[in-house]
Amino acid sequence: MAQHSNKMAQVQAVTANRLIDGVVVYLTAKGAWSEKLADAAIAEGKEAAEALLAKANPALEQQEIVEPYLFEIAEEDGTLVPASVRERIRMAGPTVRLDLGKQAEGKTA
Amino acid sequence: MPLIKDGAFVEDKWTYADEEGPLPEGPVIVSLTRWHNEKEALAARTAPLGIKLLSGEEPKEIAGDLDKFAVIALDFPMFKNGRAYSYARLLRERYGYKGELRATGDVLRDQLFFMHRCGFDAYEVSQRITIDGWKEAMDEISVVYQPASDGRKTIFQARHGG
Amino acid sequence: MYRYDEFDHALVQDRVKQFSGQVQRRLAGEITEDEFKPLRLMNGVYLQLHAYMLRVAVPYGTLSSRQMRMLAHIARKYDKGYGHFTTRQNIQYNWPALKDIPAILEDLASVEMHALQTSGNCIRNVTSDQYAGVAANEVEDPRIWSEIIRQWSTLHPEFSFLPRKFKFAVTGAPEDRAAIRVHDIGIELVKGKDGRTAFDIYVGGGQGRTPMIGKLIGKAISQENLLTYLEAIMRVYNMHGRRDHLFKSRIKILVHTIGEEEMRRQVEEEFAAMQKDGPVELPKAEIERIQAYFAPPAYETLENDPAELNEAFEKTPAFARWVKQNVAAHKVPGYAIANISLKPVGGVAGDASSEQMEKVAELADAYSFSEIRVTHEQNLVLADVPQKDLFALWQELDANGLGTPNLGLITDQIVCPGLDYCNLANARSIPIGQAIAKKFEDLDRQNDIGELKIKISGCINACGHHHVGHIGILGVDKKGTEFYQVSLGGSADEKTSLGDITGPAFTEDKIVGAVENIVETYLSERQDGERFLDTYRRIGMKPFKEKLYAAH
Ligand code: SF4
Numbered sequence: 001m002a003q004h005s006n007k008m009a010q011v012q013a014v015t016a017n018r019l020i021d022g023v024v025v026y027l028t029a030k031g032a033w034s035e036k037l038a039d040a041a042i043a044e045g046k047e048a049a050e051a052l053l054a055k056a057n058p059a060l061e062q063q064e065i066v067e068p069y070l071f072e073i074a075e076e077d078g079t080l081v082p083a084s085v086r087e088r089i090r091m092a093g094p095t096v097r098l099d100l101g102k103q104a105e106g107k108t109a
Numbered sequence: 110m111p112l113i114k115d116g117a118f119v120e121d122k123w124t125y126a127d128e129e130g131p132l133p134e135g136p137v138i139v140s141l142t143r144w145h146n147e148k149e150a151l152a153a154r155t156a157p158l159g160i161k162l163l164s165g166e167e168p169k170e171i172a173g174d175l176d177k178f179a180v181i182a183l184d185f186p187m188f189k190n191g192r193a194y195s196y197a198r199l200l201r202e203r204y205g206y207k208g209e210l211r212a213t214g215d216v217l218r219d220q221l222f223f224m225h226r227c228g229f230d231a232y233e234v235s236q237r238i239t240i241d242g243w244k245e246a247m248d249e250i251s252v253v254y255q256p257a258s259d260g261r262k263t264i265f266q267a268r269h270g271g
Numbered sequence: 272m273y274r275y276d277e278f279d280h281a282l283v284q285d286r287v288k289q290f291s292g293q294v295q296r297r298l299a300g301e302i303t304e305d306e307f308k309p310l311r312l313m314n315g316v317y318l319q320l321h322a323y324m325l326r327v328a329v330p331y332g333t334l335s336s337r338q339m340r341m342l343a344h345i346a347r348k349y350d351k352g353y354g355h356f357t358t359r360q361n362i363q364y365n366w367p368a369l370k371d372i373p374a375i376l377e378d379l380a381s382v383e384m385h386a387l388q389t390s391g392n393c394i395r396n397v398t399s400d401q402y403a404g405v406a407a408n409e410v411e412d413p414r415i416w417s418e419i420i421r422q423w424s425t426l427h428p429e430f431s432f433l434p435r436k437f438k439f440a441v442t443g444a445p446e447d448r449a450a451i452r453v454h455d456i457g458i459e460l461v462k463g464k465d466g467r468t469a470f471d472i473y474v475g476g477g478q479g480r481t482p483m484i485g486k487l488i489g490k491a492i493s494q495e496n497l498l499t500y501l502e503a504i505m506r507v508y509n510m511h512g513r514r515d516h517l518f519k520s521r522i523k524i525l526v527h528t529i530g531e532e533e534m535r536r537q538v539e540e541e542f543a544a545m546q547k548d549g550p551v552e553l554p555k556a557e558i559e560r561i562q563a564y565f566a567p568p569a570y571e572t573l574e575n576d577p578a579e580l581n582e583a584f585e586k587t588p589a590f591a592r593w594v595k596q597n598v599a600a601h602k603v604p605g606y607a608i609a610n611i612s613l614k615p616v617g618g619v620a621g622d623a624s625s626e627q628m629e630k631v632a633e634l635a636d637a638y639s640f641s642e643i644r645v646t647h648e649q650n651l652v653l654a655d656v657p658q659k660d661l662f663a664l665w666q667e668l669d670a671n672g673l674g675t676p677n678l679g680l681i682t683d684q685i686v687c688p689g690l691d692y693c694n695l696a697n698a699r700s701i702p703i704g705q706a707i708a709k710k711f712e713d714l715d716r717q718n719d720i721g722e723l724k725i726k727i728s729g730c731i732n733a734c735g736h737h738h739v740g741h742i743g744i745l746g747v748d749k750k751g752t753e754f755y756q757v758s759l760g761g762s763a764d765e766k767t768s769l770g771d772i773t774g775p776a777f778t779e780d781k782i783v784g785a786v787e788n789i790v791e792t793y794l795s796e797r798q799d800g801e802r803f804l805d806t807y808r809r810i811g812m813k814p815f816k817e818k819l820y821a822a823h
Binding site for chain 3: 020021022024062063066083085086089090093094095096101
């Protein structure tokens with residue numbers, strides 16, 4: 001699978017797609033799911049990351065979300081952003097249609 | 110494993126034999142290897158005999174021995190592995206096998222229809238399949254385009270009074 | 272075109288009901304994602320980067336205006352107002368919610384459409400020549416046979432769990448516009464000894480990780496034997512194709528491993544045995560029934576080159592340019608084939624808005640017997656336009672962003688969705704295509720360069736057909752950064768060839784410059800009348816390579 005797995009990643013968050021409509025969501029510190037990356041819980045280090053991923057299980061079992069996984073976060077000009085192009089596109093929407101996706105719905109902050 | 114045959118859950122009288130060692134009493138299903146190694150001894154038993162073909166073990170290997178088997182079990186190692194559909198049709202349509210043809214392994218509700226069409230008449234299914242589910246799976250597609258082992262009238266035939 | 276009878280309707284309706292039940296069970300939590308995934312895939316539902324994606328089959332690329340209107344309606348009601356036409360002549364919706372998909376399938380069924388077998392390891396939607404029925408030298412309309420194959424392959428009990436997906440393409444003309452030699456099975460209609468249509472059957476072509484050109488396995492197979500022969504090929508593949516390795520499971524690998532001779536021997540042996548088992552009968556009456564649906568429409572008696580047309584050429588050079596580039600000869604005097612480019616500079620290749628789809632439907636009603644074709648090069652075609660109406664047609668197209676006169680030129684690219692949408696992508700495709708198009712926007716420059724087919728894929732799956740692009744571009748991922756590998760000399764026509772890789776991949780910043788270097792090399796080397804492909808075939812890779820990597 002392309003792009004999103006990096007075994008060396010230090011800072012990570014958990015993302016998935018919502019079952020009912022497929023929308024990209026992020027796991028928050030409270031174990032809820034938000035459409036905005038800004039709400040995501042950030043895990044530093046391998047153990048914290050695995051613990052965070054485990055928190056996705058209840059939602060998986062309750063058929064709320066599908067295919068949760070960890071992805072790497074990087075810091076850019078003082079804000080946290082996904083490290084890979086792929087995750088940036090998932091966070092914002094297609095780079096060729098700025099009128100579509102989260103970028104158009106004010107959900108990228 | 111629960112066994113569906115002729116549209117109902119039935120008691121499975123058959124045991125799968127190990128690769129070697131003494132055979133259990135009563136009807137047994139042996140592997141192709143064991144059949145090859147112990148043909149005569151197996152044929153001499155009085156209890157009914159069955160054989161299980163794994164994916165990659167083609168029906169032509171037993172084409173001459175079909176009268177020895179009351180059951181042929183075809184394995185689906187994963188539901189995605191569809192070789193046994195071809196094996197089933199070959200057994201029924203080419204080699205004329207009339208005994209029980211059972212699907213074993215990864216047998217899911219949504220494949221039962223295709224299996225039935227290819228000539229299976231017995232299914233080792235997981236606990237989660239109900240008999241209503243089985244009936245639904247048989248009935249939900251009411252018309253078919255292709256001739257297969259179930260002898261159903263095809264759309265081509267229906268259109269042209271065949 | 273083909274119309275469903277009660278049986279075709281029944282099957283699609285049954286299937287919609289079945290899938291609705293499956294979606295309900297999934298949303299109620301009765302089945303897990305692992306169990307649901309194969310079911311949704313059998314109905315064309317993928318999970319992509321931003322949302323689900325629904326792929327709707329457009330059998331052999333033919334649509335009625337009524338169907339096109341429904342596609343527009345679905346895009347507006349359930350999606351974000353547009354759809355994407357693909358290299359499989361299908362349409363994809365990028366944003367449908369899972370809960371809405373049963374309703375979408377209902378709507379599709381009401382116009383004789385479905386999403387059956389647009390994914391999964393089964394026989395996929397059959398593709399064909401977009402000029403079917405109107406090309407001058409075709410043996411017969413290939414859609415007749417595509418439709419027969421569509422029906423035979425629909426919910427085939429034996430071949431729904433093949434080692435891998437399986438693609439058919441059918442052409443009726445010696446000029447191959449359907450890329451039949453890079454399909455799992457490619458079929459060319461030929462005249463048999465008795466003068467009737469027969470079939471040359473190519474097996475084991477394909478793109479993806481290991482591109483291969485199909486081998487001619489069956490020669491002049493008769494109509495009576497066609498379906499049995501196809502079943503024989505499918506059975507050999509189903510039993511002997513590899514299932515242990517994703518990259519080695521296509522039929523091309525089987526053919527390559529055992530060799531053309533052995534493949535032919537196995538197929539012939541199976542075919543002979545099947546004839547004894549009971550062949551797949553295709554009643555003559557059924558062939559005739561389907562042929563009747565593809566009988567030529569009621570053409571008027573018209574003259575070629577009507578006066579109105581020549582007048583319009585003189586008055587409106589932009590129209591003349593469009594006709595020269597986008598309009599092809601029709602077999603009936605006074606008619607023309609009009610290609611509608613979905614590749615405006617700055618647009619997304621293959622995308623059309625609901626309004627554009629409706630406009631095309633309206634124009635099809637007005638000028639082309641209410642029928643539309645989708646091409647594997649991601650354009651649309653109105654196949655039966657009276658020449659005298661071309662000017663009126665063009666004016667409407669032009670006013671709606673559908674009049675780009677670039678068919679076959681450097682800005683008419685095949686571009687897959689890539690990393691902007693696709694879950695499997697390594698790199699973006701669309702912005703690369705857009706940047707190249709921008710660079711070559713000037714129409715005079717494009718015309719000077721002449722026929723040049725750029726094809727771009729965002730990963731090795733090659734949905735963007737990069738192996739058979741005159742210039743092929745493949746997105747690769749190097750540690751989270753996008754790179755682009757370039758190949759030259761591919762072609763998907765009757766002289767199919769696979770492109771040769773130029774060398775190290777280029778970054779996003781360098782790829783447009785690389786394409787310019789390639790084009791400049793061609794322009795400085797070409798001899799009179801040579802297309803890019805001709806020059807490349809004559810002079811080979813070396814001069815291109817030297818120019819491309821000169822700075823290294
Ligand atoms: S080629 Fe790759 S990136 Fe492009 S659409 Fe196909 S799978 Fe996606």
